[in-house]
Amino acid sequence: MPKMAQTADNWETGCAMAQMRIKDIAAEAGVSPATVSRYLNNRPGQMTEETRARIAAVIERTGYRPRAAARNLRSSRTNLIGVILADIANPFSSAMLEGLSASAAARGCSLMTAISGNDPAKEAESLTRLIDAGVDGLVVNTCGGNDEAIAAAAGRLPVVLLDRDVAAGGVDLVTSNNRELVAGLVDALAAAGSERLCLLTEASDDSPVRRERAEAFTDELSRRGLAGEVVTLADGGATGVGRLDETIRGYAGKKLGLIAVNGLVFLRLTEALAQLGPSLPAGLKIATFDDYPWNHVLFGGVTTAAQDTLTIAERVVERLSERIDVVTTTVGEAAKLAPKRIEIPGHIEYRASTSR
């Protein structure tokens, strides 16, 4: 059977008309496929207002939609952004995903998501899978352990890191101003009368973010001449809670102030405290990172270092778009953008848990 226009709109039959191709549209509008293509991408080399209208009319009438695969093949641009998240259970991640989704959609891009669940092997697999799928760029909230692979990827396509850096550096990174946030929490606790401060962390969490916060914490303590330490909870509940109990009891009555390094640690802290009673022991003040919904509620409100997830997401996509534009515009290695570190200021939500 010779190809034969595969007749487009057969309204007489009313049946689902066969998918139209760009050449059908072109024929219908009395122009060439090239012109329709120009119309679709409103390219330079404008066309007459009249032909533009004619093409628009045909497309409108037939409900034509170009096939993405064909477009991708020739132009090698997919309008897809790959996103790898370490831990979606973390509300920080879901908020981020929502922000990324919105920012990407605003630029006509879709998101391909992968979730590593803090498993480096899965992260590595996601990396290659998304790249193979042809994403234009990649947003990575790494769980660690793939620094070389990520750096290599950043050499082949635009990559922006989210929140967590790789060891070697050299890749764009968007993050919060962790040092200042730590200082803010320390300040809140000190103002609430705490005399000795602890930063609670987890043994299993060895991320750069944790390290940055811990460093900032000890720096801030010595700057202010305050007593305190970084307490690392053992993984998986019991032991950790025991250690925590000790810590709290040991300093009971001594105006202790606790900072949870992230939302998960805070939940464990809450569990531990629940064994001591429904409200905070007298003189104990607490604060935490990550503004989860329950932070408004537990202990009458917990003072929180809140990250500006929406702005972070927006800047991530913005930066990624810059890189993508550079790649598709310039030839060869002409204009390489220098890696950039972008810090988005968060803010402290002062609540009841650090009132005097």
Next chain:
Amino acid sequence: MPKMAQTADNWETGCAMAQMRIKDIAAEAGVSPATVSRYLNNRPGQMTEETRARIAAVIERTGYRPRAAARNLRSSRTNLIGVILADIANPFSSAMLEGLSASAAARGCSLMTAISGNDPAKEAESLTRLIDAGVDGLVVNTCGGNDEAIAAAAGRLPVVLLDRDVAAGGVDLVTSNNRELVAGLVDALAAAGSERLCLLTEASDDSPVRRERAEAFTDELSRRGLAGEVVTLADGGATGVGRLDETIRGYAGKKLGLIAVNGLVFLRLTEALAQLGPSLPAGLKIATFDDYPWNHVLFGGVTTAAQDTLTIAERVVERLSERIDVVTTTVGEAAKLAPKRIEIPGHIEYRASTSR
């Protein structure tokens, strides 16, 4: 410049070798592109063990990866699953996303995600954007208001609904056994001595899920001869909390039992209760849907109807795959699968909030 094999692996230069094409691999292995293609897709029409090994060796050595766009174009299969979520802030959704991601990856598929934020317009836009992107199938956790569009989509490609049905029906749906879960919570409260039960809902939530749970609730009450009602909180805090305060005070001392229809309502309830004191008023029992992390912690543990998100996700992908296989295998309208409703049993987590 004539095309000229665009020479593949120039190890002498060591520089990033130009992307290889399937025909380069074929040439290198001394076979035709068709054979390499067969190898890549291990198609029927087996090849000699010897040629197979030769091709494998070349691919291994060169690190060749087929371009997805080209593959998609010809085969019109993308191995992409589109996912539209109503509200990612809801931990149910993020858990679901993680499950879907894992199940899809296990089948070699990637996820394209869109988030409607409960906005029907954004949902509609996501629908067309994902379809235009060429996804093989679609998972929709609808926010409502697009029932016709979704049904239409289901006519054009495989669609599986997640948790929330469309009015007309006729589309595959995977959901929890909401009626039994409601009965389980009612039972827990009754066993804890509650004499009057309230199901707390939100005015803005008019989803089929809410309706189903409300129906099941009143049915269960009358079946047991218990007193109670469905209380609809006004949106946005204050008013709603007022109404709730009234409800609680009105029945104070009368052994009231409250069920939050979902996690968000539960948080609002917690906020309201916080104004009354840190622990539950005497005689008040509560229970909620959706097993969020803080449910373990608030009030010493809240009895919860937990959905089996992992299994739900697995079945969604499984069902979608069935449909995708049917579409790509059979010709024309030959074998249409009948729409199916799949209920995944959840379970009740009994905790302190419904102890006697």
Next chain:
DNA sequence: TCGGTTTACGAAATCGGTTTCGTTTCGAGT
């Protein structure tokens, strides 16, 4: 040994857009 069927594989068409390059048309300047 021979017809007939399978099996292994290659040549070439094909998917549906985009892009390059060339041609025609149009308008402005002198």
Next chain:
DNA sequence: ACTCGAAACGAAACCGATTTCGTAAACCGA
């Protein structure tokens, strides 16, 4: 009126895989 440059558009190559179809070789039972 004539030239020239830009604007509008068409013909055809092209992106890189898959798929169809055809052919030669291998296999197989009689």
